[in-house]
Amino acid sequence: MSWLNSDDHDWGEAGPERTLDTMTSEPPASVRLSGLRKMYGAVRAVDGIDLAVGAGEIVALLGPNGAGKSTTIDMLLGLARPDEGAVTLFGLGPRQACAAGRVGAMLQNGGLLPGVSVGRMLRDVASLYPRALPVDEVLDRAGVTDLAGSRTDRLSGGQRQRVRFALALLPDPDLIVLDEPTAAMDVESRRAFWVAMRAWAAGGRTVLFATHYLEEADDFADRIVLLRRGRVIADGPTSEVKALVGGRTIRATVRGLDVSALDELRRLPGVARAERRGDVVSLACPDSDRALRALLAACPDACDIEIVGAGLEDAFIALTSDTALTGDTALTGDATPTPTPTSAPASASTSRR
Numbered sequence: 001m002s003w004l005n006s007d008d009h010d011w012g013e014a015g016p017e018r019t020l021d022t023m024t025s026e027p028p029a030s031v032r033l034s035g036l037r038k039m040y041g042a043v044r045a046v047d048g049i050d051l052a053v054g055a056g057e058i059v060a061l062l063g064p065n066g067a068g069k070s071t072t073i074d075m076l077l078g079l080a081r082p083d084e085g086a087v088t089l090f091g092l093g094p095r096q097a098c099a100a101g102r103v104g105a106m107l108q109n110g111g112l113l114p115g116v117s118v119g120r121m122l123r124d125v126a127s128l129y130p131r132a133l134p135v136d137e138v139l140d141r142a143g144v145t146d147l148a149g150s151r152t153d154r155l156s157g158g159q160r161q162r163v164r165f166a167l168a169l170l171p172d173p174d175l176i177v178l179d180e181p182t183a184a185m186d187v188e189s190r191r192a193f194w195v196a197m198r199a200w201a202a203g204g205r206t207v208l209f210a211t212h213y214l215e216e217a218d219d220f221a222d223r224i225v226l227l228r229r230g231r232v233i234a235d236g237p238t239s240e241v242k243a244l245v246g247g248r249t250i251r252a253t254v255r256g257l258d259v260s261a262l263d264e265l266r267r268l269p270g271v272a273r274a275e276r277r278g279d280v281v282s283l284a285c286p287d288s289d290r291a292l293r294a295l296l297a298a299c300p301d302a303c304d305i306e307i308v309g310a311g312l313e314d315a316f317i318a319l320t321s322d323t324a325l326t327g328d329t330a331l332t333g334d335a336t337p338t339p340t341p342t343s344a345p346a347s348a349s350t351s352r353r
């Protein structure tokens with residue numbers, strides 16, 4: 001794991017910090033980020049992130065390229081120094097928490113010891129932890145028993161990822177942090193990875209992972225934190241993040257619809273946008289009940305009607321697109337209500353900057 005040879009990042013971590021966690025009798029959060037900022041030259045990679053992740057939560061960090069996910073994870077693990085703000089893991093500084101074996105990490109470019117077998121590397125690394133799982137068990141859990149005798153520098157990209165997963169499990173951590181864990185895996189490996197991950201997390205352990213695979217976040221995470229330009233723009237249960245972009249789509253077959261009739265559908269109450277493909281119209285609806293009543297009144301012959309919830313993909317694009325920032329899109333446009341901390345569901349929060 002990269003922090004094992006991260007001497008170049010040795011910037012003198014302080015002892016346990018006096019955070020809210022350490023000043024109360026509450027058990028400390030698995031992860032607490034307070035006012036984190038990081039600049040690379042003129043680039044604001046991370047621009048004021050506050051985040052608390054409780055024990056047993058599975059949190060997906062989502063965001064477009066360059067949103068600041070990897071930089072956040074690097075600071076969280078003590079691999080990069082924040083310009084401002086603080087990180088605590090279980091009430092400890094990140095390097096202390098990692099050294100104590102409380103944290104396992106799987107990074108995009110985390111190195112593997114070269115020139116040794118996978119089994120040998122795991123045994124060597126295990127000896128560095130105060131309490132490590134037996135190597136055979138880790139190989140089995142990560143599904144890489146067949147790779148135990150393979151040299152680490154002769155693995156494929158997907159195999160390397162699975163071995164990195166084994167390394168992350170090795171200290172029997174309470175928290176696993178994963179940066180795009182399945183990026184190089186084929187479909188079968190990806191499926192097997194998430195099965196193994198679920199089994200591991202079922203014991204109430206905490207998982208924080210960055211991904212571009214929205215389906216993975218939807219399938220696996222309890223909570224989604226959406227980043228854009230180094231800031232948190234939405235944070236809440238998956239279903240609530242989806243709800244932030246305003247509801248549902250109504251699809252119906254309406255025969256003989258011309259352009260002016262489509263314009264009329266766009267103006268129906270409860271409808272934000274209308275599109276047509278052949279005879280099938282799709283209406284994006286912040287208020288689908290109202291929209292359906294209006295559609296049936298306007299087009300009594302409409303048939304094959306279906307109503308579907310907003311997908312995570314829609315939420316992701318709407319919340320992170322450039323136009324979302326300018327305030328003229330589905331997030332803030334005329335027909336779709338702007339999600340704000342008061343209009344958003346109780347436990348979801350958003351901020352627009």
Ligand SMILES: Nc1ncnc2c1ncn2[C@@H]1O[C@H](COP(=O)(O)OP(=O)(O)OP(=O)(O)O)[C@@H](O)[C@H]1O
Nearest residue numbers: 040043044045063064065066067068069070071072
């Ligand atoms: N070492 C670095 N030096 C200079 N700029 C950097 C460095 N690391 C990251 N950046 C910049 O900081 C910003 C955030 O990058 P980061 O890698 O954290 O984003 P990300 O959300 O992980 O992106 P991706 O999904 O593409 O991996 C980007 O603009 C990136 O170019």
